[in-house]
Amino acid sequence: xxxxxxxxxxxxxxALLDQxxxxxxxxxLKGQWVVLYFYPKDMTPGCTIEAIDFTKSAKDFAKLGAxxxxxxxxxxxxxxxxIKKDNLSISLLSDPDHSMCEKxxxxxxxxxxxxxxxxxxxxTLLIDPQGRIAKIWSPVKVDGHVEEVRxxxxxxxxxx
Numbered sequence: 001x002x003x004x005x006x007x008x009x010x011x012x013x014x015a016l017l018d019q020x021x022x023x024x025x026x027x028x029l030k031g032q033w034v035v036l037y038f039y040p041k042d043m044t045p046g047c048t049i050e051a052i053d054f055t056k057s058a059k060d061f062a063k064l065g066a067x068x069x070x071x072x073x074x075x076x077x078x079x080x081x082x083i084k085k086d087n088l089s090i091s092l093l094s095d096p097d098h099s100m101c102e103k104x105x106x107x108x109x110x111x112x113x114x115x116x117x118x119x120x121x122x123x124t125l126l127i128d129p130q131g132r133i134a135k136i137w138s139p140v141k142v143d144g145h146v147e148e149v150r151x152x153x154x155x156x157x158x159x160x
Contacts, residue, residue, distance in 0.1 A: 005133055016093040016094060033066035036069050036071065036125045037069070040072065041072060042072060051070060054068050056146075058090055069093055070091070071095050072120060135152050137149070
């Protein structure tokens with residue numbers, strides 16, 4: 001289970017609102033690395049740990065020329081509460097109709113306690129400055145993930 005996208009492919013274009021109600025698009029980020037991570041729900045345990053870990057490393061990612069974007073189906077208002085509650089410094093994008101999640105192949109049938117439902121599979125993509133997918137992690141295990149992404153960016157950044 002994981003995204004159907006492949007390393008080397010051009011990342012699908014998107015334009016979503018962030019926590020400040022500002023439209024963020026992949027086209028507008030051309031020329032820099034993008035850490036695009038999809039997560040199931042604001043203010044849930046695993047998602048909170050992941051967001052805090054990315055926030056703690058945000059300066060390191062910025063030094064490597066990368067912007068960090070989290071994506072979930074939560075509303076802009078929910079993202080604002082999440083950012084305020086946990087003092088996050090990363091941008092969170094709202095995909096309420098899961099159209100971007102579908103484009104990126106992370107909206108999938110999941111099973112929990114014997115019930116089947118559609119939801120976001122925790123996934124991270126590293127997109128290079130030309131807009132191509134450089135690395136995919138799916139499904140993501142939260143512990144140690146941010147450091148793994150940072151190390152990969154450091155390694156790949158030397159090639160650009």
